[in-house]
Amino acid sequence: MNAPQNPEVYDPGLESTGERADLLASSGEEAPKTQIIAIYGKGGIGKSFTLANLSYNMAQQGKKVLLIGCDPKSDTTSLLFGGKACPTIIETASAKKAAGDEVSIGDVMFKRDGVFAMELGGPEVGRGCGGRGIIHGFETLEKLGFHDWDFDYVLLDFLGDVVCGGFGLPIARDMCQKVIVVASNDLQSLYVANNVCSAVEYFRKLGGNVGVAGMVTNKDDGSGQAQAFCKAVGIPELASIPANDDIRRKSASYEIIGTPDGEWGSLFSGLATNVAEAPPHKPEPLTQDGLLELFDGETVGRDVVLEPASIEDLCSAEHLNKPSLEVIYDSILGHYCR
DSSP: OOOOSOTTTOOGGGGSSGGGOOHHHHHTOOOOSSEEEEEEEOTTSSHHHHHHHHHHHHHHTTOOEEEEEESTTOOTTTTTTTTOOOOBHHHHHHHHHHTTOOOOHHHHOEEETTEEEEEOOOOOTTSSOHHHHHHHHHHHHHHTTGGGOOOSEEEEEEESSOOOGGGGHHHHTTOSSEEEEEEOSSHHHHHHHHHHHHHHHHHHHTTOOOEEEEEEEEEEOSOOHHHHHHHHHTOOEEEEEEOOHHHHHHHHTTOOOOOTTSTTHHHHHHHHHHHHHOOOBOOOOOOHHHHHTTSOHHHHTTTOOOOOOOHHHHSOHHHHTSOOHHHHHHHHHHHHHO
16 A cells, blocks of 8 residues: 655655554455545544545545444534535434334435435433444444445544443444544644544554554644644644634535635545555554643643642531541440440
């Protein structure tokens, strides 16, 4: 597998032997025709924006792409469909079951300009586990023949800041070949990206094969923390999407900016190439202190000292000096036992 032709973003040196070895190549197995890629990131970091434009760009280049929203908010496909809500698998399956019918592909999968898309969905607030909803959604996909579908790419949009097992399904059960994280130059989004790298490392130790292909830096203000994170954990940066008012306005109005002939087309075409060709890597996740080292000490309060609390901090002096019933009881019991 050749390295993507974008040396300013993609670091071919990471494909060297040893800890950064291509996991597929090291296994001696031929890469499958369909690339199933799970994309993780902090809520609100721009995963859905990135994936809508990436999938659209891929389709315009002749690729057959399926975009699956695996977020209970069910907003992965909203940008692709101009703000329209896509019926979710969970709600459709529930309604069909109540009516005694079976779910069909046309009930839950929709398309636009060559991109196929669907939403797994999730339970209503307070009415169930979002992770269990993801598992149920994939069970329904299998019944619909998911493993027989002929796609070049299947892109899975997952929350990265929820630790429930259902959201870690692609990593834990080798349901994808590689993972991509979306982050920015802020501590919280990099914390989530680091957690995803930790999950990949953990399941690799248990015999899993999923690796991290790289990171997309969204809303990049040029401060450099995201790039420093990539270097520290040993993954490439696949693309840098700038913090730009034009991008923000068009995204807010549900406008696709990833068309190959548009102003931002080359950016997403480059990302499409990197996503397709980047091999999965074994990351080296950072400790919490290691994450903090990416930022200026004054910004993150690195010099703060943890001061242990005591019972005196929590209770008034009157309460602390109050005799307990237990002591009184023991005294009385001791008197009668003599």
